[in-house]
Amino acid sequence: MTPFRLRLAVDMDEVLADAFSAQRAWFRRTCGYEWTDTELRGRRFRDLVSPEDYAAMEAMLHQGDFFASLDVMPGAQEAISALCETCEVFITTAAMEYPASCAPKFAWLREHFPCISPLNIVFCGDKSILAADVMIDDNLRHFRRFQGQGVLFTAPHNALETWSPRADNWQDVLAIVDRIDEDR
């Protein structure tokens, strides 16, 4: 018997929502950039485009609508439903760079992840404010001052980073969370 349920802090962009593919498509459509998957490994869009094109993309993100229609990452819905049965699941997303993203992000979560209570949605900036046992995120920097275990969710930009545990997909997340839960 486990006295307390494991508490998970789950990121949105690149973890639940496929912001990467939508940005890649936007750069192709708007500015004509074409990249192979290999060219994108270990790099961020800001390293690959002109400052003007990057500023145009940021201006688009500031309008917020971009976040309303992102695809769900493969397997995320089934995995989150399963995790909600055994863990306390919070969605913790760095929305403060684009404050107008809060409302569309909230609506997107309600639509695609109805099992997540609105009270378990957190919009923040510096994620060191979060108290959880496990953080599932594609950005290593959020693990630095985190008191729990960081699980790096693979995205093209972090493909060359060294971190363990790393999850390449939602099946991996389920296996890693199971192991953390058994080990405590």
Add this chain to the structure above:
Amino acid sequence: MTPFRLRLAVDMDEVLADAFSAQRAWFRRTCGYEWTDTELRGRRFRDLVSPEDYAAMEAMLHQGDFFASLDVMPGAQEAISALCETCEVFITTAAMEYPASCAPKFAWLREHFPCISPLNIVFCGDKSILAADVMIDDNLRHFRRFQGQGVLFTAPHNALETWSPRADNWQDVLAIVDRIDEDR
């Protein structure tokens, strides 16, 4: 020498922003309710108005604009500026009941508390997700699963609650935070 700065999680409504006075004025203007201060002690608006009038107020809150023009609580700006010198200050507000409040709350904070970095603003629901040393809040329920020290900020609705430490104003908060910082 203090190796780590004390981290504070500071609520917005009734602590930084005078939502209480604005709601009281709205009920008087819209529904004709007149209360003395004594009648409001230890009670919430929902206990004092008809269900229809309360629903009308909630519908108004759901539009979000209400939060754009709230008065700042007396002494809050000076106190937060002083605390920012010695502590890590996060603003942690339960915005998820009214998701449309996120954008106006963000703009209000940027206008009245420019010393708070956007990265230190947190919109959440269940505040047990917060990792901080001290939480300054007018709702006792947020202290229940909080790992740090809760400081109850006096508001009419909590006037009859028993909790220590309690701050009746921002001068009290400064004195209490000083004491907590010295004691650790």
